[in-house]
Amino acid sequence: MMRSLFSVVFVCLFAFHLHAVEKEDGKLRIIVFGAHPDDAEYKAGGSAVKWAKQGHHVKLVSVTNGDIGHWKEAGGPLALRRAAEVTACAKKLGVTSQVLDIHDGELVPSLECRKLITRVIREWKADIVIAPRPWDYHPDHRYVGVLLQDAAFMVAVPFICPDVPPLKKNPVFLYSSDGFQKPYPFTPDIAVSVDDSFEQKLDGIHELTSSIMKAVPMARKSM
Numbered sequence: 642m643m644r645s646l647f648s649v650v651f652v653c654l655f656a657f658h659l660h661a662v663e664k665e666d667g668k669l670r671i672i673v674f675g676a677h678p679d680d681a682e683y684k685a686g687g688s689a690v691k692w693a694k695q696g697h698h699v700k701l702v703s704v705t706n707g708d709i710g711h712w713k714e715a716g717g718p719l720a721l722r723r724a725a726e727v728t729a730c731a732k733k734l735g736v737t738s739q740v741l742d743i744h745d746g747e748l749v750p751s752l753e754c755r756k757l758i759t760r761v762i763r764e765w766k767a768d769i770v771i772a773p774r775p776w777d778y779h780p781d782h783r784y785v786g787v788l789l790q791d792a793a794f795m796v797a798v799p800f801i802c803p804d805v806p807p808l809k810k811n812p813v814f815l816y817s818s819d820g821f822q823k824p825y826p827f828t829p830d831i832a833v834s835v836d837d838s839f840e841q842k843l844d845g846i847h848e849l850t851s852s853i854m855k856a857v858p859m860a861r862k863s864m
């Protein structure tokens with residue numbers, strides 16, 4: 642009995658200590674959203690490496706599970722494969738990853754998804770949130786942008802999703818770059834050179850074999 646009580650106390654103290662470290666380490670908490678298990682890695686992998694090397698905490702999130710993103714595989718096995726790939730990629734980048742279990746190609750800007758995104762941002766205690774603009778040709782990409790816009794205010798509102806504490810201050814929300822010209826071309830406010838992290842980014846990207854080799858004919862990625 643004593644022993645189990647001691648264990649519980651230790652676990653509680655350890656959890657408290659972890660929480661304290663998380664709150665007080667003075668580092669930024671950055672979360673990058675993409676629609677599929679490769680988008681955030683391609684878009685922000687180089688910056689993520691640089692942040693991680695400075696001790697900042699980075700999470701790359703895929704809002705769908707990518708289960709139709711291959712020319713001959715699909716369903717649960719592909720979703721598991723892609724989740725494993727982004728986990729391996731994140732390890733090489735020095736960051737954390739998360740894949741939300743929403744079917745690829747079926748993301749909609751629903752209230753349920755808005756709450757889900759709100760919770761994910763809160764749970765990460767984000768200082769900086771990065772997401773695509775909502776003007777992509779692909780509905781999943783487009784709706785990630787919409788959902789992030791919709792969640793941007795809600796993360797600090799206490800009585801929505803009360804099961805996860807609201808953020809005390811609203812994070813900085815940034816758009817990731819794109820080539821879309823309408824309705825507005827992307828104009829960068831911040832540009833980060835990734836020359837010194839590019840090799841490590843490529844090393845991580847090489848883990849995304851289902852994405853690199855998938856050969857969906859129209860698929861193209863910008864680095």
Ligand SMILES: [Zn+2]
Nearest residue numbers: 676677680782
């Ligand atoms: Zn995508």
